Amino acid sequence: MGSSSSFHLNPCIPFLLAMCLLLGPISVSSTEKVTVSLYYESLCPYCANFIVNSLVKVFQKGLNSVVHLRLIPWGNSWIQSNGSFSCQHGPDECLLNTIQACAINIYPNVNQHFRFVYCIERLRLEGKHTEWGRCLGVDKMGRSPIDCYNNGRGHQLERKYAEETDRLKPPLRFVPWVIVNGHALQEDFPNFVRYVCQAYKGRPLPEACTSIQSTDDSLEEISFNSVCYAGEHKNSTSLQH
Numbered sequence: 001m002g003s004s005s006s007f008h009l010n011p012c013i014p015f016l017l018a019m020c021l022l023l024g025p026i027s028v029s030s031t032e033k034v035t036v037s038l039y040y041e042s043l044c045p046y047c048a049n050f051i052v053n054s055l056v057k058v059f060q061k062g063l064n065s066v067v068h069l070r071l072i073p074w075g076n077s078w079i080q081s082n083g084s085f086s087c088q089h090g091p092d093e094c095l096l097n098t099i100q101a102c103a104i105n106i107y108p109n110v111n112q113h114f115r116f117v118y119c120i121e122r123l124r125l126e127g128k129h130t131e132w133g134r135c136l137g138v139d140k141m142g143r144s145p146i147d148c149y150n151n152g153r154g155h156q157l158e159r160k161y162a163e164e165t166d167r168l169k170p171p172l173r174f175v176p177w178v179i180v181n182g183h184a185l186q187e188d189f190p191n192f193v194r195y196v197c198q199a200y201k202g203r204p205l206p207e208a209c210t211s212i213q214s215t216d217d218s219l220e221e222i223s224f225n226s227v228c229y230a231g232e233h234k235n236s237t238s239l240q241h
Contacts (some may be wrong), residue, residue, distance in 0.1 A: 026070045032051060033068040034199045036192060039165055039177040042096035043074030043089035043129060044228035048121040050176045050189070056118065057193055059111070062206035067196060069110050071117060073097040074161040075175040085158065088228060095149070096132060101157040102148030103141065112139050174227035 019027050037054060040047040074097060076088040087093035107113045119135035136142060148154045150218050165172055170184055178189035181199045185192060197209035 007230075032200075032202045033066055034181055034196045035068045035070065035179075036196060037070040037072060037179040039075060039168070039172055039179070040070045041077060041088060041093055041174045041228065042100055042120065043087075043093040043124055044075065044175050045124065046227050047075070047176045048124040051118060051121040052125060054192070057208065059114070061208035061211065063193065063196065063208035064110075065231055066200045066209075068200065068241070071100070071104055072161050072164060073100040073104075073124070074165045075172075076160065076228060077158075077178075079159070079162055083156075085162075088231060092129065096129065098149050098154035098158050099132070099145050101161060102145040102154045105153075105157055106144050106148060107139070107141070115139060116141060116145075130145055132207060172230065174229045176227065184232060 036058065038051075040051070042048075050080045052198050055069075058067050058069055077094065077097060078086055080086055085094045085097075087097065100113075100120065102118045102142075104113045106114070116135055119138050120129065120132045123131055123135070136145070145154075148157075168177075168179075168184070173186070176189055178185045178192050180192060180195040183195070183199075185195060188195075193208060194212055195206065197212055200209065
């Protein structure tokens with residue numbers, strides 16, 4: 001584990017997240033909110049890029065007031081016949097998937113656990129994921145996620161995420177895999193904000209949606225090299241229920 005010193009995010013990001021907590025002109029019930037589910041794995045560089053540079057838009061321009069964001073850190077991992085986990089990017093990814101699952105469970109407030117996930121994924125982009133311990137300083141989390149990992153609770157959480165991922169229809173083909181209100185965006189995942197705004201039926205619209213109506217700047221193109229595809233193990237190894 002890396003240094004225990006506090007980790008400092010891009011100064012703009014904490015400000016944006018803090019502002020979103022203060023913005024409250026739109027009162028939206030949980031039943032009206034649009035559910036955005038991200039299925040990902042912690043060390044896929046394209047997942048990290050999406051979380052740090054795109055998914056963070058949930059916390060900008062009031063969009064979080066109409067979104068129920070779910071993070072599912074499993075992705076293309078699989079369960080061996082002996083019950084152990086194997087991950088596409090090796091043991092470090094299995095560790096960080098589980099640590100993130102623990103943080104999501106222990107700190108259910110999305111503003112809090114997203115900051116932790118964001119911190120780790122930013123380190124991944126910087127080639128410093130082994131220093132993830134620095135992210136425990138975010139919101140003064142302390143050792144709770146580590147204790148969750150060590151006592152086996154994290155393994156249970158990951159197994160639930162594995163089962164959920166295995167049940168997806170259509171099945172997960174790559175990560176990041178984004179679902180908006182039950183609709184898998186597949187290759188169009190970079191444009192998730194547009195789908196959120198189309199799915200949201202309440203009024204007034206958040207600024208993120210009113211601004212997107214007047215520009216096509218959100219449209220992005222991806223290539224076959226900008227996602228982490230599931231390996232052949234998906235065809236030969238199924239979950240052991």
